[in-house]
Amino acid sequence: MSQSTTLRLERDDPSLPGTAAEAAKAASGARTPARARNRLRLILMIGGTLAVLVAGTEFWLNGGRWISTDNAYVHAPKLMVSTDVSGLVSSVDVKEGQNVKAGDILFRIDPRQYQSALDAAKANLALTRINLEATKQDYARLQSDIAAQQAQVSLAQATDERTIALLQTNSATRAAYDQSHFSLIAAQRQLDSLKQQAQVALTRLGGSAETPVEQHPQFLSGQAQVEEAQRQLDHTIVRAPFPGIVTAVDTLQPGTFLVSQTAALTNTGAVGLVGTEGFWVDANLKETDLTFTRTGDPVRITIDAYPGRVWQGHVDTIAPASGSEFSVIPAQNASGNWVKVVQRVTVRIALDIDASAPSLRSGMSAVADIDTGHRRHISDLWTSSAQAKPAETNGTDASKP
Numbered sequence: 001m002s003q004s005t006t007l008r009l010e011r012d013d014p015s016l017p018g019t020a021a022e023a024a025k026a027a028s029g030a031r032t033p034a035r036a037r038n039r040l041r042l043i044l045m046i047g048g049t050l051a052v053l054v055a056g057t058e059f060w061l062n063g064g065r066w067i068s069t070d071n072a073y074v075h076a077p078k079l080m081v082s083t084d085v086s087g088l089v090s091s092v093d094v095k096e097g098q099n100v101k102a103g104d105i106l107f108r109i110d111p112r113q114y115q116s117a118l119d120a121a122k123a124n125l126a127l128t129r130i131n132l133e134a135t136k137q138d139y140a141r142l143q144s145d146i147a148a149q150q151a152q153v154s155l156a157q158a159t160d161e162r163t164i165a166l167l168q169t170n171s172a173t174r175a176a177y178d179q180s181h182f183s184l185i186a187a188q189r190q191l192d193s194l195k196q197q198a199q200v201a202l203t204r205l206g207g208s209a210e211t212p213v214e215q216h217p218q219f220l221s222g223q224a225q226v227e228e229a230q231r232q233l234d235h236t237i238v239r240a241p242f243p244g245i246v247t248a249v250d251t252l253q254p255g256t257f258l259v260s261q262t263a264a265l266t267n268t269g270a271v272g273l274v275g276t277e278g279f280w281v282d283a284n285l286k287e288t289d290l291t292f293t294r295t296g297d298p299v300r301i302t303i304d305a306y307p308g309r310v311w312q313g314h315v316d317t318i319a320p321a322s323g324s325e326f327s328v329i330p331a332q333n334a335s336g337n338w339v340k341v342v343q344r345v346t347v348r349i350a351l352d353i354d355a356s357a358p359s360l361r362s363g364m365s366a367v368a369d370i371d372t373g374h375r376r377h378i379s380d381l382w383t384s385s386a387q388a389k390p391a392e393t394n395g396t397d398a399s400k401p
Contacts, residue, residue: 065371065373065374065375066370067285067293067370067372068367068368069283069284069285069286069289069367070365070366070367071344072281072283072365072366073282073363073365073366074279074281074303074360074361074362074364074365075279075280075281075282075362076274076275076276076278076279076360076361077274077275077278078244078272079241079272080248080271080272080273081106081238081270081272082238082258082260082263082264082269083235083236083260083263084235084260085109085114085232085236086109086257086260086261087110087257088109088110088255088256088257088258089107089108089109089110089252089253089254089257089258090109090110090111090254091107091108091254092106092107092249092252093105093106093108094106094107094246094249094271095246096248096250097245097247098245098246099243100240100243100246101240101243102240102241102242103239103240104239105238105239106238106239106240106246106273107252107271108236108237108238109235109237109238109258110236114229115233117229117232118226118229118230120229121222121225121226121228121229122226124222124225125219125222125226128219128221129213129219131218132205132213132218132219133213135201135204136205136209136213138201139202139205139209140209142198142201146191146194146195146198149187149190149191149194152190153184153188155187156183156184156187159180160181160183160184162180163176163177163180163181238271240273242273242275244273244274244275244276244277245273245274245276246271246272246273247271247272247274248267248270248271248272249271249272251267252268252269252270252271256268256269274362276359279351280316280349280350280351281299281301281313281348281349281351281366281368282346282347282348282349283346283347283349283366283368283370284345284346284347285344285345285346285347285370286342286343286344287342287344287345290318292372292373292374293318293370293372294372295317296314296315297315297370297371297372297373298313298314298370299313299314299315299349299368299369299370299371300312300313300369300371301313301351301366301367301368301369302366302367302369303360303364304364304366304367305365309357309358311351311353312351313350313352314349314350315347315349315370316348316349316350317348318345318346319345319347322343322344322345323343323344323345323346324343347368347370349370
């Protein structure tokens with residue numbers, strides 16, 4: 001048998017090992033993992049595309065919920081504490097960086113001139129009381145004099161009438177009549193004078209002799225002078241209006257003459273005080289971020305000085321105007337070289353600070369993340385397109401002559 005016949009028989013007989021049938025079977029088994037790999041590759045491609053599509057859609061739907069800005073800074077109550085009275089600084093009772101409570105003494109002014117003014121005002125008030133009491137007594141005396149003079153007028157009237165009757169019967173002389181008549185006129189004039197004096201005294205008493213001295217305008221004026229003098233004396237002791245940490249103490253030294261009108265402006269007659277309570281954050285948001293921002297929205301705050309620490313807060317107020325509206329030199333947008341700039345509006349965020357929170361300092365940089373709660377909808381795509389198209393059309397029409 002030839003060699004070619006032998007090879008053909010081996011290939012056609014599947015029972016023989018190492019034949020072509022066995023090779024075909026091996027090739028068929030090798031194609032099965034390839035199909036599985038292709039199927040897996042197709043599943044991964046479709047599944048990955050769907051996963052990216054779902055994740056992207058979810059990200060877009062929630063993309064307008066959070067508003068974030070790093071243009072945010074911590075603020076606290078701060079004040080250059082001074083006084084409204086002038087004088088020499090007699091002592092400074094605090095030192096730089098000292099914690100003080102509300103009402104603690106910061107510094108004192110020499111009180112002697114204000115004590116003298118208070119004593120003079122009190123003496124003037126006492127003199128006013130004496131004068132008013134004397135006027136009351138004088139008015140009472142005038143009333144007695146008026147009553148006595150009224151009796152004299154009545155007597156002169158009766159004498160004059162009798163003299164007239166006697167004169168008619170020629171029982172009295174003309175001289176007697178003239179004497180009685182002019183005596184009556186003098187008594188009446190004296191009565192009128194006393195009444196006028198009484199009216200003057202009553203006017204000085206405020207129109208009523210029964211009004212208490214404490215309600216008289218002169219007394220009230222004197223009392224106001226005493227209160228003002230007492231207020232100025234009290235203000236020679238300068239106290240902390242709220243709890244905080246004092247600073248800029250070295251600019252104020254004993255012996256400095258404090259001028260009340262310029263003390264807080266020059267800082268040479270004042271002590272700085274930065275509050276340790278009531279912190280807030282001013283976040284300067286772009287005007288385009290205010291679309292869905294509302295008062296009361298929750299906020300997450302992170303402070304650059306304390307990485308990893310999160311403060312909670314809420315939107316307290318939204319400024320009624322952008323920052324440029326309060327600029328000393330506002331932008332001249334009506335000029336020919338106008339360039340549109342996105343404006344920023346200050347949003348005040350109230351902080352919820354617990355006892356375990358680290359100390360904050362006014363002016364620290366922060367990052368604010370505002371949860372507006374807004375969620376986009378697929379319909380917004382068509383709404384946005386419909387709103388944008390008229391805007392473009394209006395812009396085109398506006399450019400036409």
